Amino acid sequence: MAQVAIKKRKGILGALAFVAVVIGLFWSLVIAPPDAYQGDVQRIMYLHLPSILTAYLSYFLVFIGSGMYLWKREKRDDLLAHSAAEIGVLFTALTIIEGSIWGRPTWGVWWTWDARLTLTAILLLIYVGYLMLRSLIEDENRAASAAAVLGIIGFLDIPLIHMSVYWWRTLHQPPSILRPDKAPWENVHPAMLTALAISFVGFLLLYFYLLSMRYRLGEMREEIRARRLDRGA
Amino acid sequence: MSAWGFVSLAYGIVWGSILVYLILLKRRYASTAADLDALRSTEATSSDAKK
Amino acid sequence: MALLRESYLLLWKDLLLELRQRDSLLTMFFFGTLLLFVFHFSFDPAPEKVAEMAPALLWLAFLFTGTLGLAQLFQPERENHCLDALLLSPVDRGALFLAKSCFNLVLMIVVEIVVIPLFWILFNLRSWNLLPQLFLVTLLGTIGFCVLGTIASAITLRARARELLLPLVLFPLMIPVILATIRCMENVLRTGEFGDAIPWLRLLLSFDVIFLTVGVLIFDRVIEN
Numbered sequence: 001m002a003q004v005a006i007k008k009r010k011g012i013l014g015a016l017a018f019v020a021v022v023i024g025l026f027w028s029l030v031i032a033p034p035d036a037y038q039g040d041v042q043r044i045m046y047l048h049l050p051s052i053l054t055a056y057l058s059y060f061l062v063f064i065g066s067g068m069y070l071w072k073r074e075k076r077d078d079l080l081a082h083s084a085a086e087i088g089v090l091f092t093a094l095t096i097i098e099g100s101i102w103g104r105p106t107w108g109v110w111w112t113w114d115a116r117l118t119l120t121a122i123l124l125l126i127y128v129g130y131l132m133l134r135s136l137i138e139d140e141n142r143a144a145s146a147a148a149v150l151g152i153i154g155f156l157d158i159p160l161i162h163m164s165v166y167w168w169r170t171l172h173q174p175p176s177i178l179r180p181d182k183a184p185w186e187n188v189h190p191a192m193l194t195a196l197a198i199s200f201v202g203f204l205l206l207y208f209y210l211l212s213m214r215y216r217l218g219e220m221r222e223e224i225r226a227r228r229l230d231r232g233a
Numbered sequence: 234m235s236a237w238g239f240v241s242l243a244y245g246i247v248w249g250s251i252l253v254y255l256i257l258l259k260r261r262y263a264s265t266a267a268d269l270d271a272l273r274s275t276e277a278t279s280s281d282a283k284k
Numbered sequence: 285m286a287l288l289r290e291s292y293l294l295l296w297k298d299l300l301l302e303l304r305q306r307d308s309l310l311t312m313f314f315f316g317t318l319l320l321f322v323f324h325f326s327f328d329p330a331p332e333k334v335a336e337m338a339p340a341l342l343w344l345a346f347l348f349t350g351t352l353g354l355a356q357l358f359q360p361e362r363e364n365h366c367l368d369a370l371l372l373s374p375v376d377r378g379a380l381f382l383a384k385s386c387f388n389l390v391l392m393i394v395v396e397i398v399v400i401p402l403f404w405i406l407f408n409l410r411s412w413n414l415l416p417q418l419f420l421v422t423l424l425g426t427i428g429f430c431v432l433g434t435i436a437s438a439i440t441l442r443a444r445a446r447e448l449l450l451p452l453v454l455f456p457l458m459i460p461v462i463l464a465t466i467r468c469m470e471n472v473l474r475t476g477e478f479g480d481a482i483p484w485l486r487l488l489l490s491f492d493v494i495f496l497t498v499g500v501l502i503f504d505r506v507i508e509n
Contacts, residue, residue: 070502070505122456122459125455125456126456126457129449129452129453129456130453132449132452132453133439133440133443133449133453136440136443136444136445136446136449137442137443137444138442138444139442142442145439145505145506146439146440146442146443146506147439148505149435149439149502149505149506150439150453152498152502153432153435153457153495153498154457156494156495156498157457157460160460160487160490160491160494161459161460163460163487164459164460164463164464164484164487165459165463167463167467167483167484167487168463168467
């Protein structure tokens with residue numbers, strides 16, 4: 001019975017995510033007016049900002065899950081960290097691709113060593129390393145502790161990386177005038193803000209839908225492992 | 234490429250990849266659930282046999 | 285205090301082993317020197333450009349030699365189940381962490397004390413008077429590298445292909461240290477003083493303190509039977 005209820009709740013979450021995403025798409029592609037400076041290209045922002053924020057949320061969850069696992073040693077915390085890391089890597093990679101596509105028309109190049117872009121790329125490297133570390137350790141419990149340590153260190157390192165990369169860019173060259181994520185907020189159209197808000201809600205719902213599914217997948221794998229062990233014993 | 238070209242490229246790649254991830258995740262989910270069910274049912278029958 | 289005493293004993297054990305065999309130190313030293321030659325051949329820098337490139341080249345050399353040392357860091361413990369024995373003894377894991385970090389630090393410092401002057405000779409640099417400042421920056425950076433590197437080395441200890449995995453895990457995390465040391469040294473070489481580079485020094489110092497604390501606190505969760 002409980003399982004049916006969980007399934008139902010997940011179905012509702014998925015449906016809500018779908019609806020929010022569709023409305024968000026409509027709002028950001030049709031209703032929101034083109035940007036005064038950048039024109040229609042600026043619509044990429046409605047993807048870019050929600051996806052990077054979701055990625056950060058993901059890494060925060062990795063941090064929480066890792067800390068809880070090291071403290072309480074409960075498998076579910078490790079599962080949370082692992083699931084969040086996987087989806088976080090997906091959203092970070094997508095953010096970099098969006099940024100690159102946005103950069104071409106606004107900066108004239110696919111890639112520039114802008115502070116934020118660089119930081120995002122480093123985040124991707126750290127958490128890809130996290131996933132590789134997990135996959136390369138055979139023993140489940142050891143993999144979980146090792147990954148938890150990396151999940152904590154990686155998250156604590158983010159502010160330091162942010163500072164260093166930011167100083168590096170600002171000390172060496174003036175910050176670029178057209179920052180994709182620094183729109184001129186003072187004269188922003190209300191429809192733009194609404195589009196951004198709806199897209200963000202859509203991303204969040206979708207994120208939690210994916211996360212719950214990935215988490216349940218891990219739980220089932222864990223149960224299969226336990227049952228096989230039981231039978232072997 | 235026009236402005237809309239870049240926009241559709243970005244939206245296409247992002248939603249395409251998320252969709253691919255979702256489909257892969259559903260597949261993994263379905264096959265694992267099937268494995269688990271199979272394991273549960275054989276366990277039930279073997280424990281019946283013991284009785 | 286007990287923590288420091290235990291770390292000191294553990295460090296002494298590692299140093300004694302190293303003095304008898306000299307595996308890590310010799311390989312690290314020769315690798316560092318080799319890198320200087322390779323860099324010189326591949327960049328063939330004009331004399332007036334050398335000072336600009338020096339910090340980056342030196343730090344690349346230190347990173348690679350340091351990684352070499354880290355890959356070997358827990359080698360004595362891996363052999364003959366010594367790690368299990370060590371974990372059975374009532375030693376604080378934090379002390380083990382401090383000892384291992386210090387051990388790698390000692391190795392790297394020894395290598396750096398030779399490699400930096402050698403760089404000045406090989407690349408015909410004149411600014412010998414700036415070496416003390418550069419050593420200070422290098423010391424702060426190396427502490428950060430060894431502290432985080434010891435944690436990284438410990439978590440990759442039981443992984444397949446751990447020598448390959450170690451730099452993959454460690455280098456992205458080291459980016460604040462790499463940036464800070466190189467920018468700092470550049471500033472010193474250009475202006476002859478720290479001046480604008482003081483914030484970088486603070487960043488290095490906070491990096492060292494943060495990860496030293498984290499390492500001591502969570503190392504018992506990393507290394508387990």
